[in-house]
Amino acid sequence: MPAQGKHRRSPSTSLRRGLAAVTAGGAVLALPVIGATSAFAAPAPTAAPQQSVAPAAVAPANSVAKAAPAQHSVAAGETLSKIAREYSVSGGWEKLYEGNRKIIGANPDLIHPGIKLTLGTVADASSGGTADKAAKASPSAARGAEADRADRSERIDAAPVAKTAPAAEKAVTYTNDLDGWIKESLAIMAEQGIPGTYEGIHRNIMRESSGNPAAINNWDSNAVKGTPSKGLLQVIDPTFQAYHVPGTSTDSYDPVANITAACNYAADRYGSIDNVFGAY
Incomplete structure (x- = not known):
C-alpha cells in the first residue's frame, strides 16, 4: 500500500484579511473584504428635503362669494x-x-x-x-x-300693454221704412227714458195709419177744430208740439219725430204706448 501522502488544503480564494492593490504610483490601499460572495450594500439615497409650503389663503370651495348689490x-x-x-x-x-x-x-x-x-x-x-x-x-x-x-311657475307678465283710446262707436244706420223708423224711435226713447216696445208701437201704427207716414184725418172732431191728426200715430199739432222730443225733427209728418212724440204723450197719459189699444 503506498504511503499516504499528506494532503494540504489549498488556500481559499477568498481573502479573509485584506486585498492589496497597487496603484500606478505604488501606493497601497487596503480595503476590508467580507468575502468574495458578499455584496456591497449601496447606501440608501438621501431624500431631498421637502420644501415647507405655507398654506395658501384660499377661500373654502363651498363658500359663497357675495357681490355688491x-x-x-x-x-x-x-x-x-x-x-x-x-x-x-x-x-x-x-x-x-x-x-x-x-x-x-x-x-x-x-x-x-x-x-x-x-x-x-x-x-x-x-x-x-x-x-x-x-x-x-x-x-x-x-x-x-x-x-x-327661468321659473315657469312664476307669474309671467307680458310687457305692459299700452292702453289705446276706445274706438269711436260705429254710427248705427236705420232703414228708411217702418221697421227702421220704429227702431230709431226706440233708441231715442231709451236715451230719454220713455217706455215702449216694438210690438206696442207697431200695433198702434197699423191701427192709426196702416204704416203711412203721410196719413191725415180730415173728418173727425179734431179736423173740425182745425187740428187734424197726422202721421204714423195720428198726432194733432198741439200734442206734437207739447210732447216733441229734442233732437228729432219739428215736422209732425217726420216718421221718427211723430212716433217719439206720440209715445212720449202716451207714457204721460197711459203709462206706455203698450197700454194703448184704441183711440187716444
Whole structure:
C-alpha cells in the first residue's frame, strides 16, 4: 500500500484579511473584504428635503362669494317679472318691487324706461345665483344664460300693454221704412227714458195709419177744430208740439219725430204706448 501522502488544503480564494492593490504610483490601499460572495450594500439615497409650503389663503370651495348689490337699467317693454326671472331674484318680482317701491311708485305694473332698479345682494355662479350675471359685461349674454333657468311657475307678465283710446262707436244706420223708423224711435226713447216696445208701437201704427207716414184725418172732431191728426200715430199739432222730443225733427209728418212724440204723450197719459189699444 503506498504511503499516504499528506494532503494540504489549498488556500481559499477568498481573502479573509485584506486585498492589496497597487496603484500606478505604488501606493497601497487596503480595503476590508467580507468575502468574495458578499455584496456591497449601496447606501440608501438621501431624500431631498421637502420644501415647507405655507398654506395658501384660499377661500373654502363651498363658500359663497357675495357681490355688491347689482343694478339694472330698465329698458322699454320690460316688466318686474321679466327682470326678476332674468336675474333669478330671490322672492321673484314681489321682492324686487318691495326693494324698489320708492322709485317705482304705487303701481308695480308701471315701470318707466331708464330708471335703475337695485337687484339686491346676489350670490355667485356656484350657488346658482346671479353674481355671474352681474359680472358679465353683456346684458344680452346674461339674458341668454338665464333663459334655461327661468321659473315657469312664476307669474309671467307680458310687457305692459299700452292702453289705446276706445274706438269711436260705429254710427248705427236705420232703414228708411217702418221697421227702421220704429227702431230709431226706440233708441231715442231709451236715451230719454220713455217706455215702449216694438210690438206696442207697431200695433198702434197699423191701427192709426196702416204704416203711412203721410196719413191725415180730415173728418173727425179734431179736423173740425182745425187740428187734424197726422202721421204714423195720428198726432194733432198741439200734442206734437207739447210732447216733441229734442233732437228729432219739428215736422209732425217726420216718421221718427211723430212716433217719439206720440209715445212720449202716451207714457204721460197711459203709462206706455203698450197700454194703448184704441183711440187716444
